[in-house]
Amino acid sequence: MTGLTMDSDRIEAGVPVTLRINGVDHVLELAPWITVLDLLREHLGLTGAKKGCDHGQCGACTVLIDGQRINSCLVLAVVKDGSDITTIEGLGSPDALHPLQQAFIDHDGFQCGYCTPGQICSAVGMIAEGHVQTRDDIRELMSGNLCRCGAYTNIVDAIAEVALGEKRAKPQPMSGEAA
């Protein structure tokens, strides 16, 4: 298949690139200026990773490349030739959510949801890195993922449940009274 679907990306000869994305091998020919984020969203229809700032400042585009959490907006796809990429679509399934996906639901770890795929991919990568021992560690090591709704408290709760095995009381449903 070809990745050259956008007029602005048409070039005479693309760079051959092979990527395994969510377990599926893709043999592509790419313009060198296509970022991993644009490849996923604009060429492969994987719109889970979000384009927030497009400058590595918000973390909404975070995916796992060879197991490491990376800002996909700052990575040229040609440089990652041969890599194994996991996006939010590759974590869990609707019938069997990834534990972090379930925890974000249980703890209401979002409001608008735009940052959530990046938050979850980042948390998966962070836990695999193995440096989380406290909630302060979570806050510091997740600082590359912004949530403009300000759902941070519940995001930390969700991640703490998975990373630290914390059994915290889940939030109670809102009562009918005005907040």
Added chain:
Amino acid sequence: MNRFDYFRASTLNEAIAALRDDPEAKIIAGGTNLVDLMKYEVTRPSRLIDITRLPFDAIETRPDGGLRIGALVSNAAAAYHPEVQARYPLLASAILAGASGQLRNAATTGGNLLQRTRCYYFYDIATPCNKRAPGSGCPAIGGVNRIHAIQGTSDSCIATHPSDMCVAMAALEATVNVAGPDGERVIAFADFHRLPEDRPDLDNTLAADEIVTSVDLPPTTFDDHHSYLKLRDRLSYAFALVSVAAALRLDGGVVSQARIALGGVAHKPWRSTDAEAVLVGQAPTTEGFVRAAGVLLEGAIGQGQNDFKIGLARDAIVRALEQAAAGTPQSQTDKRVR
């Protein structure tokens, strides 16, 4: 982003030759700064030379007992490496004070050295900037300059070097190994980055056709008495307004060696051996730290909005030295400054 050619180098010589053949080409590794600069069209390379396949991704102990960090070692891999954590905790702490988990996974050691300033005017191609467009002027002088330099500025440029890692490497007196068409050479860390003078377009002394291959840390370690104290507008994931890498060796209650380097205040990590000499042979006291801070900040000039940095730097130097002397380095997780 402009259109460009892409070349994946399979050997160092191939990469050097490609760089020599095309002055408009740029090296790409982690890409976290370069791709960003390309998106803003601050940089418009004709060609990218991908060096990510070159064998510069190892951390090795040197015969002299020092440590070599390959240019392609990620910031995360360097910070969490057992030898760096155990023997160069000042460096580990500085790296972990910078950027985010995602960026540290992608950004490389060589790229960190070579990252460009975050001066607003440098990034905004609608404005003049002597660093981006030599001779066009410096609107930061007399303009918006809260994040700008207080030491080593010139009439051409008041930008700062944004790295945390480099501040610790300067304090540790690392050396930078580079390779070019004429072979390899070693650059002392103090000589790698330069002051703007009348050539702010040149951030460092690397020749146009040279490539950084590794950084060597000397065998002298400061594993007992060190601290990296970074002060910024938010508690994480922000560039330093002022940062201090402080390291002391104490023998019988007397300072036998002292290192102090500042980040966020100059076009390069700011050190003064005269300031360090103030501390040597003395007991580590707050009074001595204040005197050393005075020497290190001698000649500091505010630009208006960044005047606060002079007092902030003085206080930060004293506090970081107190932390180092007490053996209680600043935590990069618990943000309280004790």
